[in-house]
Amino acid sequence: MSRGLAKANWLNRAYIGLVNPVLNGYAYRGMGKRIKELQRLERMSLSENEDRQWQAVSRLLQHAYDSTPFYRERFECAGAKPADIRSLEDLQKIPVLTRDDIRHNLEGLWSRRYSRESLQKAATGGTTDTPVPLLRSPECLKEKLAVQFHFNSWAGMWPGDKVFALWGAQQDLNPNPSWRWRFYDRYLMRRVWAPTSLMNPTVLESYRQLLNDFRPKVVYAYPTPLALFCEYLGDCGRPYHHPATAICTAEPLLLHQRQVIEQTLGCPVFEHYGTRDFGMVGAECEIHQGMHLNPAAVFVEFMPLQGAEEEGLHEILVTDLLNYGMPLIRYRINDCAVLAPDPCACERGFPLIKKIVGRTTDNFYLASGNVVPGVALTNRVIQVCPGLKKVQVIQNTMSDFHVRYVPGPDFSPSDLELLGSKLLVFFPDPLQWTFEEVAEIERERSGKTRFCISRVKTLATHDGKSESEQKCQFHPTGRVQA
Numbered sequence: 303m304s305r306g307l308a309k310a311n312w313l314n315r316a317y318i319g320l321v322n323p324v325l326n327g328y329a330y331r332g333m334g335k336r337i338k339e340l341q342r343l344e345r346m347s348l349s350e351n352e353d354r355q356w357q358a359v360s361r362l363l364q365h366a367y368d369s370t371p372f373y374r375e376r377f378e379c380a381g382a383k384p385a386d387i388r389s390l391e392d393l394q395k396i397p398v399l400t401r402d403d404i405r406h407n408l409e410g411l412w413s414r415r416y417s418r419e420s421l422q423k424a425a426t427g428g429t430t431d432t433p434v435p436l437l438r439s440p441e442c443l444k445e446k447l448a449v450q451f452h453f454n455s456w457a458g459m460w461p462g463d464k465v466f467a468l469w470g471a472q473q474d475l476n477p478n479p480s481w482r483w484r485f486y487d488r489y490l491m492r493r494v495w496a497p498t499s500l501m502n503p504t505v506l507e508s509y510r511q512l513l514n515d516f517r518p519k520v521v522y523a524y525p526t527p528l529a530l531f532c533e534y535l536g537d538c539g540r541p542y543h544h545p546a547t548a549i550c551t552a553e554p555l556l557l558h559q560r561q562v563i564e565q566t567l568g569c570p571v572f573e574h575y576g577t578r579d580f581g582m583v584g585a586e587c588e589i590h591q592g593m594h595l596n597p598a599a600v601f602v603e604f605m606p607l608q609g610a611e612e613e614g615l616h617e618i619l620v621t622d623l624l625n626y627g628m629p630l631i632r633y634r635i636n637d638c639a640v641l642a643p644d645p646c647a648c649e650r651g652f653p654l655i656k657k658i659v660g661r662t663t664d665n666f667y668l669a670s671g672n673v674v675p676g677v678a679l680t681n682r683v684i685q686v687c688p689g690l691k692k693v694q695v696i697q698n699t700m701s702d703f704h705v706r707y708v709p710g711p712d713f714s715p716s717d718l719e720l721l722g723s724k725l726l727v728f729f730p731d732p733l734q735w736t737f738e739e740v741a742e743i744e745r746e747r748s749g750k751t752r753f754c755i756s757r758v759k760t761l762a763t764h765d766g767k768s769e770s771e772q773k774c775q776f777h778p779t780g781r782v783q784a
Contacts, residue, residue, distance in 0.1 A: 310460045317462030325490060329447060336448035337455070343598055344452075346651040355597040358623045363387055365413065366629040372403075372410035373629060390603070398619060399633045401426060405434045412437045412628045421627045426579045436579065439627030446581035446624060449599045453585035457572035458547045459520045465493040466513055466545070468523035468531060494518070498527035499678040499728060502671055506534040513543045521567065525550040526665060527675050529559040532566035544568045551576050553677050554658055575658050579635060580622050584658070587650060592642045594652035599624055602653075607638055614640050615659065636751055664756035668731050669700045676754025679728060687724070689717030692743045695725075697756040703729070705737045 310318070318337070322330035343351060363384040366373035377383060380395045387393050404411065404426070412421060421437040451461065459465070479487070488494055494516050496509045509531060521528065528550060535542045544567055550559075551574040563571050575584040575593055583600055584593035595602055600623060604616035618639050622630040642654040663676030679695065687693070692708040705721070718737055725735070745751050 310455070313462045314460035317460070321490070322461055325486075329444060332444070333448060333451065333461075336445065337452055340448060340452040340596070340598065344650045344652055348645070348651045348653065351597045351651045352653075355601055355623070358598070359393070359601050359621060360384065360387070362621065362623060362626070362629055362631070365415075365626055366631060369413040369415045370411055370629060372407050373631065375410075393603075393632070396632055399631060401434050401634075404436070408435060408437075413439075413626055416627050424578065433578070436630075437628040438625050442622075442624040442627065446599070449596050449624075450576070450582040453574055453582055453596070454549065456585060456587045457520075457549050457570075459522075459549060462492060463520050464516060464518040465520045465522050466496065466516060466518040467493055468496045468498055468509070468521065468527050488516075497678075498524060498675050501527060501530055501673045501675060503534065506531055507538070510535060510538065510540065510542050514541070517543050519546045521545045521548040523548065523550055524552045524675070524677050525555040525559045525563070525573075526553060526663065526677050529562050530665070530673060530675070532562050536562070536566045547572065549574055551582075553663065577620075577635060577637075579630065579633065580620055581624075583620070584655065587646065587648045589646055589648045591644075591646050592654045592656045593658065594646065594650060594654055597652060603632065604639060604641060612640065612659070616641065636745075663752070663754040664697075666697050666729075666754065666756050667700070667758050668729070668733075670731050672731070674728050676756070679754060687717050687721045689713040690721065693721070694743050694752065695754050697754075697758055700758060701731075701733050703733055703735050705735065706740050706743060707737065708740060708743060 315334075318330075318334045322333065343354075346354075367377050367384045368374075376397065380397065382392070382395050387395070412418065416439060420440060422440060422443060424436040424438055425433040426436060454460070494512060496512065523531075528548070547569050548563055548567055548571045550563070550571060555571070555573040560571050560573075570588070570590075572586045572590075573593060574582060574586070576582040580600055582596075583602075584595045586593050601621040603619040603621075605619060607615045607617050615638050618635060618637055619632045620630070620635050621632060638659040640656040640659065642656045646654045663679075665676060666674040668674065676695070689710050689712050690707050691710040691713075694706040696704045696706065698704060703725075705725075707718075707721075709717075722735065743751075
């Protein structure tokens with residue numbers, strides 16, 4: 303059986319067994335034992351893991367029926383009890399769980415085997431849909447963190463390695479860090495953060511200098527901003543540090559993005575599939591034939607998607623096997639997958655999919671030369687506008703933006719004013735904004751759900767370049783040439 307790029311060294315083992323537990327015992331105590339258990343599971347056969355997984359599904363169903371008002375009613379309406387569900391066909395008698403179900407039944411979904419105060423607050427991810435609140439049992443957070451560390455190890459990333467994070471999720475960033483926090487982050491956790499809300503040559507040059515100064519082993523990033531950063535590094539004519547590995551997550555990694563990242567950084571790129579709803583769900587191994595799903599963490603169903611452009615596209619439903627505080631059973635996460643035709647050559651006993659489709663965003667090119675990655679807006683715009691159920695931002699020209707929105711049950715005109723004020727934070731240029739109320743924002747035939755759409759990059763000109771390519775080009779001088 304193949305293994306990841308690098309084993310844990312003495313420093314990594316010290317972080318797993320000593321440093322992290324001392325810094326944050328609640329999250330990291332016992333982490334080494336959890337990682338070893340996941341390593342044991344990957345050495346098991348796929349059929350053994352599937353048997354073990356179904357036993358976990360059965361335990362969760364019984365727990366949900368016994369301890370949550372929502373699921374007891376749902377099972378009874380379906381005419382089924384947990385003991386009756388012995389196969390996937392039986393499981394499909396239980397209706398799909400949607401975000402609206404969670405939004406309207408939060409109090410009925412949390413398990414009465416936990417006190418309400420002991421459950422950790424979280425939220426679903428935000429693309430077109432406004433995030434809805436979630437609750438998690440305390441013990442599942444440790445298990446989900448172990449799943450992430452285990453997947454990271456396949457890419458040669460271990461606790462204690464230096465990490466350069468090109469990141470766009472606002473809730474993960476400290477907007478005004480104290481010197482103590484900066485010291486903790488850089489010298490104890492050994493990571494630096496590079497926000498992606500605005501990218502231009504000045505910002506990208508500062509990130510090149512930070513990369514050189516910090517010299518990380520790992521780049522951990524959203525793929526769209528990382529591809530932009532790599533294009534700058536390749537064009538700027540200045541030296542830059544080459545990491546040992548790169549991990550891309552939060553949005554699908556496109557083929558041309560993978561190519562430019564690998565060619566520029568000179569290291570392998572690994573795609574991870576994670577969600578705010580479940581944590582890390584799947585990851586590439588060193589064979590790069592697709593992404594493995596962790597059968598100890600989730601049970602995934604694949605529902606054929608009719609009328610899709612791509613043959614074999616399936617919508618995925620996810621059952622969380624770790625969170626007993628608020629069971630999520632057959633949850634529609636609004637992503638799609640293409641199944642892998644053959645098992646992975648790595649021989650790990652984890653199921654394999656070819657790729658994830660969904661949650662795509664474009665970059666917005668402005669006349670000033672600034673580039674705003676659409677992925678930077680996903681957790682920073684609609685999450686603070688709870689009266690809006692769904693939002694889609696469309697750039698028609700350099701200065702013309704159109705926003706389509708689905709109002710929620712508590713919508714008021716002030717929600718649009720709040721949305722406009724949040725957009726101005728990212729788009730200070732003088733722009734024209736129009737707003738359109740719609741009944742729904744549908745998935746495209748490609749299977750993608752698009753939150754940010756830029757039509758500027760497709761406006762062809764006489765020399766074959768798009769308007770954005772003519773007006774915003776990176777040059778070795780670090781200036782933008784118009």
